[in-house]
Amino acid sequence: MKVLTANRLTDGIAVWYADGGWAETIGNADLAHDKAAEDRLEAIGAAAYANNEVVDVNLIDVTVVDGVVEAVRLREKIRAAGPTIRGDLGKQAHPETIRA
Amino acid sequence: MYRYDEFDQDFVQARVAEFSDQVQRRLAGEITEDQFRPLRLMNGVYLQLHAYMLRIAVPYGTLNSQQLRMLGHIARKYDKGYGHFTTRQNIQFNWPALSDIPAILADLASVEMHAIQTSGNCIRNVTADHFAGAAADEVADPRPYAEILRQWSSVHPEFSFLPRKFKIAVTGAERDRAAIQTHDIGLHLKKNAAGELGFAVYVGGGQGRTPMVAKKIRDFLPEADLLSYCTAILRVYNLYGRRDNKYKARIKILVHETGVEEITRQIEAEWQELKDAELKLPEADIRAIDAYFAPPRLTARPEGDAAVKLARLDSKSFSEWLDQNVVTHRHPDYAAVTISLKGIGEVPGDASDSQMEAVADIAEKYAFDELRVSHEQNLILPHVARADLKAVYDALVDIGLATANSNLISDIISCPGLDYCALATARSIPVAQEISQRFASLERQREIGELKLKISGCINACGHHHVGHIGILGVEKKGAELYQVTLGGSADENTSVGEIIGRGFSSEEITDAIEQIVETYLGLRLDPSERFIDAYRRVGPAPFKEALYAGETKAA
Numbered sequence: 001m002k003v004l005t006a007n008r009l010t011d012g013i014a015v016w017y018a019d020g021g022w023a024e025t026i027g028n029a030d031l032a033h034d035k036a037a038e039d040r041l042e043a044i045g046a047a048a049y050a051n052n053e054v055v056d057v058n059l060i061d062v063t064v065v066d067g068v069v070e071a072v073r074l075r076e077k078i079r080a081a082g083p084t085i086r087g088d089l090g091k092q093a094h095p096e097t098i099r100a
Numbered sequence: 101m102y103r104y105d106e107f108d109q110d111f112v113q114a115r116v117a118e119f120s121d122q123v124q125r126r127l128a129g130e131i132t133e134d135q136f137r138p139l140r141l142m143n144g145v146y147l148q149l150h151a152y153m154l155r156i157a158v159p160y161g162t163l164n165s166q167q168l169r170m171l172g173h174i175a176r177k178y179d180k181g182y183g184h185f186t187t188r189q190n191i192q193f194n195w196p197a198l199s200d201i202p203a204i205l206a207d208l209a210s211v212e213m214h215a216i217q218t219s220g221n222c223i224r225n226v227t228a229d230h231f232a233g234a235a236a237d238e239v240a241d242p243r244p245y246a247e248i249l250r251q252w253s254s255v256h257p258e259f260s261f262l263p264r265k266f267k268i269a270v271t272g273a274e275r276d277r278a279a280i281q282t283h284d285i286g287l288h289l290k291k292n293a294a295g296e297l298g299f300a301v302y303v304g305g306g307q308g309r310t311p312m313v314a315k316k317i318r319d320f321l322p323e324a325d326l327l328s329y330c331t332a333i334l335r336v337y338n339l340y341g342r343r344d345n346k347y348k349a350r351i352k353i354l355v356h357e358t359g360v361e362e363i364t365r366q367i368e369a370e371w372q373e374l375k376d377a378e379l380k381l382p383e384a385d386i387r388a389i390d391a392y393f394a395p396p397r398l399t400a401r402p403e404g405d406a407a408v409k410l411a412r413l414d415s416k417s418f419s420e421w422l423d424q425n426v427v428t429h430r431h432p433d434y435a436a437v438t439i440s441l442k443g444i445g446e447v448p449g450d451a452s453d454s455q456m457e458a459v460a461d462i463a464e465k466y467a468f469d470e471l472r473v474s475h476e477q478n479l480i481l482p483h484v485a486r487a488d489l490k491a492v493y494d495a496l497v498d499i500g501l502a503t504a505n506s507n508l509i510s511d512i513i514s515c516p517g518l519d520y521c522a523l524a525t526a527r528s529i530p531v532a533q534e535i536s537q538r539f540a541s542l543e544r545q546r547e548i549g550e551l552k553l554k555i556s557g558c559i560n561a562c563g564h565h566h567v568g569h570i571g572i573l574g575v576e577k578k579g580a581e582l583y584q585v586t587l588g589g590s591a592d593e594n595t596s597v598g599e600i601i602g603r604g605f606s607s608e609e610i611t612d613a614i615e616q617i618v619e620t621y622l623g624l625r626l627d628p629s630e631r632f633i634d635a636y637r638r639v640g641p642a643p644f645k646e647a648l649y650a651g652e653t654k655a656a
Contacts, residue, residue, distance in 0.1 A: 010197060011152070051129070052126075074527075074580075075149070085447060085529045
């Protein structure tokens with residue numbers, strides 16, 4: 001299972017593709033369950049990159065826990081939450097946003 | 101310290117205007133990321149895990165109060181209230197928006213700072229001994245030469261597209277505090293028998309995935325020949341350095357593959373063509389740059405001895421700080437102070453906006469407005485009257501920066517690691533924090549004595565693990581963090597690359613392993629004056645391997 005992630009051009013903030021736009025949290029990211037869905041996400045990422053909305057576009061592995069999307073690799077978990085040493089920074093600093 | 105002349109200021113302003121225009125065009129979609137990436141890198145802007153990162157140059161680690169105050173202002177206004185001082189004597193901000201970077205660069209330019217050549221395959225910020233100009237043991241201040249190199253290397257047309265990045269370090273003392281033998285060019289400022297200034301020249305040091313100790317290719321280079329000789333080195337490198345494989349593109353690989361004798365011959369031959377031409381430094385020009393670095397007027401403050409003696413009696417913690425973080429100055433009434441950015445359990449090298457401002461105030465009041473960033477990720481007040489040490493200490497206590505651990509096991513160099521860095525394979529800061537907490541007792545740290553522990557979160561070795569007395573390298577193995585330990589590295593005048601001691605340790609095991617290594621050392625040292633590195637060099641890895649792995653062998 002994969003989702004599409006990138007960093008927003010204007011401020012570099014990590015974003016995930018969800019519901020036709022780029023969300024600041026991973027929780028509700030659009031899931032690709034098969035190759036066709038991955039190709040569709042990749043095409044969306046390529047278009048957004050070409051359109052100068054985002055940079056560093058990647059498909060990453062995820063799982064779904066209690067209905068919430070979670071990254072598999074530690075690197076992507078940290079991108080999705082924030083520095084593990086500073087709970088006051090990054091997405092984890094606003095848990096209400098993540099839940100939403 | 102050096103002040104911009106009209107040319108410098110115009111050059112930096114012009115670059116701010118140019119890059120601001122490039123950022124605007126990028127944001128407007130007029131240039132692509134592929135076009136923009138090399139431009140942003142030339143101006144110190146990286147893209148990391150969470151956001152952009154801006155690396156700001158602190159030439160040879162020298163700052164004044166106004167500049168540090170501006171860094172605090174940038175941290176507060178454009179970032180998240182803190183900055184990270186690096187092993188290149190620079191500072192990085194972890195969260196700037198691309199759209200704010202033109203304003204940040206304009207603010208920096210207003211205090212004679214910039215981010216030019218803090219990235220890219222060019223000559224990077226020239227580093228120097230952080231006690232330069234203050235150290236009792238130095239022959240001369242190395243910073244005027246670092247400044248001459250800065251001027252020469254800034255947007256140098258021939259050396260702006262090298263095979264790979266290029267780092268130069270200069271020290272002015274026999275005791276090397278600038279790690280010159282781990283640099284592409286290391287310069288050791290010294291005097292010859294006639295009392296003339298010049299350099300021992302080292303080439304081809306570096307860390308990364310292929311660590312190499314630099315080779316001395318010249319015992320004495322007259323100071324007037326500094327630029328012609330460096331040009332000869334860079335020219336040989338630029339011509340023959342590999343461009344087919346970025347992992348083999350540093351000059352250390354060229355030196356290794358060519359052989360020291362042959363590369364020295366090539367450099368000397370190139371130099372013969374250059375040495376008597378326009379790159380020869382006129383004596384008057386060297387002395388003019390020297391004048392910028394004239395030490396402050398250090399008036400006699402003989403009351404310092406009595407004041408320090410009295411304050412020692414009054415405060416054990418002040419006394420410990422004095423022993424650990426204060427070193428002898430060339431003037432007997434003064435001292436150089438290390439402000440540890442390694443509070444127990446803190447992030448090595450991080451300072452908050454208010455700490456930066458408070459340290460700037462202290463420097464202004466007690467240290468002739470001068471500060472340094474050390475490659476060990478601490479701040480330095482190079483000139484403090486001994487009579488003012490207690491006042492400085494009290495002011496540092498107030499802002500939580502009086503940890504008395506300089507050169508002890510908790511004075512850890514650590515790269516940002518996977519908590520921030522897009523290249524990292526494992527976290528390094530949490531490992532540093534846990535080790536720092538395990539050895540929190542100052543009494544225990546002082547019993548252990550000098551111990552340089554350095555941690556990198558990937559093979560690129562920004563945390564200098566290869567040259568730590570104890571080095572830790574974090575890698576990713578089967579999806580988990582694994583920490584490999586090296587022992588016996590050092591980055592001083594007897595530079596050595598540490599040896600891998602055995603299998604790596606999980607994040608749960610690594611602190612125990614470090615403690616085991618330290619206990620083994622304590623058990624085998626001849627006496628407390630035998631430092632960890634000396635003991636390791638005497639006994640080799642065997643006792644440490646035995647302590648770490650013997651149980652496993654028997655079990656197997």
